[in-house]
Amino acid sequence: MLNEKMNGELSKQINAEMFSSYLYLSMSGWFESKGLSGFASWMRIQAKEETFHAEKLYDYVYERGGRVVLGAIDQPESEWSSALEIFEGALKHEEMISGMINDLVNISIEEKDHATNNFLQWFVAEQVEEEASAQAVVDKLKLIGDGSGMFVLDQEMGKRTFVAEE
Numbered sequence: 001m002l003n004e005k006m007n008g009e010l011s012k013q014i015n016a017e018m019f020s021s022y023l024y025l026s027m028s029g030w031f032e033s034k035g036l037s038g039f040a041s042w043m044r045i046q047a048k049e050e051t052f053h054a055e056k057l058y059d060y061v062y063e064r065g066g067r068v069v070l071g072a073i074d075q076p077e078s079e080w081s082s083a084l085e086i087f088e089g090a091l092k093h094e095e096m097i098s099g100m101i102n103d104l105v106n107i108s109i110e111e112k113d114h115a116t117n118n119f120l121q122w123f124v125a126e127q128v129e130e131e132a133s134a135q136a137v138v139d140k141l142k143l144i145g146d147g148s149g150m151f152v153l154d155q156e157m158g159k160r161t162f163v164a165e166e
């Protein structure tokens with residue numbers, strides 16, 4: 001059974017993951033409006049991944065006999081000046097989420113909740129990937145600038161598929 005503190009902290013993380021989903025859906029919409037359908041699709045998949053993260057936490061809380069009370073989701077940004085600004089924002093956001101996951105791990109240690117600590121290791125590894133994938137796109141965007149390389153990169157971004165990793 002989850003204790004109240006851990007239950008509350010995991011519930012907060014569900015909200016953060018849902019906000020991430022909302023943020024990436026908003027970013028997807030920006031790309032859609034600029035005719036960059038590959039980037040839009042990449043971000044749409046990212047939004048789906050975030051919902052999957054939230055559901056993974058949700059399922060865990062109930063598996064451990066806890067209770068999730070869903071809170072309001074903040075409004076995400078909707079205007080950016082460039083693809084680079086978006087991906088730099090995504091990277092910053094993921095670094096912040098990694099910090100939240102690390103805090104959760106620390107709480108699980110303080111609470112001597114080994115099961116939750118073990119469960120959270122999946123998120124620790126996932127955050128390494130999340131930061132690396134945003135960083136990789138930032139690097140590519142810096143390399144190509146605003147030129148015709150955007151067309152090629154857009155096509156490459158469109159190849160991403162959604163994989164729900166257990």
Ligand code: OFO
Binds near residue numbers: 017053093097127130
């Ligand atoms: Fe759920 O990893 Fe991004 O935010």
